[in-house]
Amino acid sequence: MKKNRWMAWLLAGAMAASMAACGGKAEPAATQAPETEASGETKASGETEAGAEETKTADGTTYKIGVIQLVQHAALDNANKGFVDALDDAGLSYEIDQQNAAGEQSTCQTIAETLVNNNNDLIFAIATPAAQAVAGVTDTIPILVSAVTDPAASGLVESNETPNCNVSGTSDLTPVKEQIDLMQRILPEVKTVGLIYNAGEANSVIQVDMAKEALETAGIAYKDYTISSSNEIQTVVESMVGNVDCIYAPTDNMVAAGMATVSMVATENKIPVICGEEGMVDAGGLVTYGIDYYQLGYMAGQQAVEILTKGADISTMPIGYLDASKCTLKINQETADALGIDVSGLE
Numbered sequence: 001m002k003k004n005r006w007m008a009w010l011l012a013g014a015m016a017a018s019m020a021a022c023g024g025k026a027e028p029a030a031t032q033a034p035e036t037e038a039s040g041e042t043k044a045s046g047e048t049e050a051g052a053e054e055t056k057t058a059d060g061t062t063y064k065i066g067v068i069q070l071v072q073h074a075a076l077d078n079a080n081k082g083f084v085d086a087l088d089d090a091g092l093s094y095e096i097d098q099q100n101a102a103g104e105q106s107t108c109q110t111i112a113e114t115l116v117n118n119n120n121d122l123i124f125a126i127a128t129p130a131a132q133a134v135a136g137v138t139d140t141i142p143i144l145v146s147a148v149t150d151p152a153a154s155g156l157v158e159s160n161e162t163p164n165c166n167v168s169g170t171s172d173l174t175p176v177k178e179q180i181d182l183m184q185r186i187l188p189e190v191k192t193v194g195l196i197y198n199a200g201e202a203n204s205v206i207q208v209d210m211a212k213e214a215l216e217t218a219g220i221a222y223k224d225y226t227i228s229s230s231n232e233i234q235t236v237v238e239s240m241v242g243n244v245d246c247i248y249a250p251t252d253n254m255v256a257a258g259m260a261t262v263s264m265v266a267t268e269n270k271i272p273v274i275c276g277e278e279g280m281v282d283a284g285g286l287v288t289y290g291i292d293y294y295q296l297g298y299m300a301g302q303q304a305v306e307i308l309t310k311g312a313d314i315s316t317m318p319i320g321y322l323d324a325s326k327c328t329l330k331i332n333q334e335t336a337d338a339l340g341i342d343v344s345g346l347e
Contacts, residue, residue, distance in 0.1 A: 062093040063122065063308050066115035068134055070127035071103035073257045074279025075172075079126050079146045079297035086301020092308065101130060103230065103257060108133035116141060122304055125169075126297075127253050128154050128203045135167050142307050142314045145169035146300045147293065149203035149251070151319050160319040168303060168317040170296045174251055174276050175289060175327055176207055180214040182289050182329075183274045186343060187246055192221045194244035194271075196236065196262065198254040199226040207250035207276065222248075233258040237265040244271065249285065251276035259283035267338050278330035287331050287343065291322045 067083070069076055080098075087094055097115065101107040112134035115123050122142045125131035131145040135156050146169050148154060157163035160171070183190065193215060197204040208224075215222050223244060225236050233255070240247060247266055249255050255262060256279065263284025266273050275285035277293065299320045306312035329346060336343045 060093075062095060064097075064118070064120045065094050065304070066097045066118065066120040066123045067099060068108065068111050068115060068123065068125050068130045069098075069100045070108065070130040071253050071257050072100055073253070073259075074282060075251065075256060075277045075293040076126050076147055076253070078279070078293040079172075079300070080124075082294040082297025082299075083124055083146070083301040083304070084297075085294075086298045087304065090302070090305040090309075092305055103254065105129055105133070112137045122308060124300060124304065128156075128201060129253075131156055131167070131169075139166055141166065143167045143169075144300045144303055144307075144314075146296050147172045147203075147251070147253075149173050149206045153206055154202045157319065162316060162318065164315050166314055168314045168319060170299045170303075170320040170322075172203075172251055172277075172291060172293065172296055173321060174207065174291055175324060176210040176250070176276075177214045178289050178327070179274055179276070180211060180218065180248070182287060182346075183246060183248070184218060184220075186287065186341060186346070187272060190220060190245045192223060192244045192246075194223050194225050194240045194247045196225045196227065196240075196247055196249050196255055197252040198228065200228060201252055201254065204250050204252040204255075207252075211248055211250065227254060230254055230258045233261045234265060237262050240266075240271065241269045247271055247273045249273055249275050249280060251280075251290075256280050256283075259285060263335065267335055270339055272335075272339055272341060278328070281330045281332045281335075284335055285332060286335050286339065286341070287329070287346070289327055289329050291327055295322055295326065296320075 069080055099111045101111055108130050116138045120141060123134050125134050125143055125145045127147045131148050134143055143166055145151060145156060145167060149172055151157045152160045156167045157165055195208050195211060197208050199205060212222060225240060227233055227236050249262060259280045260283050263273060273285040275281050275288040277290040278288055281288050303317060307314055331343050331346060
């Protein structure tokens, strides 16, 4: 018994000496931020996040966050990336389930039900149809939205100032009147504008109504060209040839995803396209004066941190808007050259 006690004392002394040599405490293992998928790498429907490492917040809590994105295109991808970056910058510990509906409303519904059934702590919904799908499934899980033009008009909240429900987020209301003014500066001779959009997207209808008001004030005629599926885009744009002098494309998700087709047909027929956001310009549109979707997503991410870590009440959290001063001019010089339009005075 004495021998055993003597051995224990000896071992304890050796350990104490070792700790002293190492500065008095052992170094914790390094942690790694979780891998997330956004900006062109969003998961297809049905896939889930697996094997991602987790960071740890001070209190050790790890949050479950679901993301439902309507379709993959530059604006929505950027909103997704901004959201995730805001979580990382805040040092939030989370597991994230990225889901993309590939533009299908039925898939939106399936994803929404899955995210709710998985008991996520918060759901981020990108684009109006995605937000409507998940808001229709739960009235308890906090839902933050982005790339939604008017959440109140879309039936997601009671008012944009005071949601009074489990939904809030950020609006992508674009400066439509300023975009029409920009069109007049570049194309002063325009007499008829073609408005291309999906009439099934509430956000698109809101923007088109704003465009019509601005065009009427300017004394410019317009024609509606609606689509209900991406397969109709080429035919609809071809039907504009000879009937319009210019095309206005709002931040319609279906049009944005098919913008390469819109710009191909329009440019071949010397019809300029004024766009709702810069990703559409990158895809071949002529110009826009628009908002930064990355910043919209980042703002929503900051809201998520407030809700999850500080207990902020989502029902009293106003819908966020980007300051108009942060809108930026974006020009596709290659398209301008192909159309023979001088945009040098805009810089």
